[in-house]
Amino acid sequence: MNLYQTIFEVIDMRSFSNLWYWIALAVLWSATSHYVLGVPFDLVQKASKEGGEKQADIETLVRININRLLNIAEVTGLFSVALVCTGLTVLFSLGIFYSVEFAQATFLLAFPMCCVALMNVLTARKIRSETLQGAALFETLKFHRFKTQVIGMMSIFVTAMWGMYQNLVTGPLGG
Template structure:
């Protein structure tokens, strides 16, 4: 269970953040860039796909949101206890992957609420999705940096 010295952990971390920053609220980044270049068909597809994914996320959060929040808090607590009190390296590694994703999930849900309420289209929607992608990438860079520092410390000691 040596996570931080395993190449597979670092590959999984890179794939996780790469996927999260590519799929902005379930919309692929290449569709956002095509819509940004004033492609009418891509802009229509973007608005439709963003609306569908926003409604899907909000349906799930409205139907079972409390259960999801309870489960996420339970998992964070268990991982936090195993990581901090018992020093389980696998729990530390998973916590460093899971905790920032909770923040990204919250921001994505907020974006879905905004897309549902405002129903932006065209450049306004592109701007919202690009801003969300930037914030997601920023969180990812900080998370990878903190994970790398902690992993180096863990491997040295």
């Protein structure tokens, strides 16, 4: 037996039965729900309670982040959408029609993140067009975080169900 066979025997390299995949999924959604439009949510909560200079700092940070996000969306929007849709289609096709487990796992990470990215752009446009500040801005950020968490919970649930199904179908040895 060579080194590669030994490594693959000791460490299960399939996506859904690999502990690292589930750790990556948890970290991905934890970070995504913590940073609302690039702003740490604990700072948003602190600023909404204390006001004053912290509120001004958060408003400035949100303005900087939404300007950056909307600039990226306006400059590379159509190209980015085409590229992402192509990538998602390839992952979906490989995963479903060719039963490539890595493609399935990657699709289940990428597709909900694309939904969150679209939601980020829409929320950023709303904040900019309505020039939200103070309590209205904080409520918008809180609602945006809530929607992100709902998408995350649904994503984790669907991924867990699909992962369990794949592990039951493929069995312990991946065959």
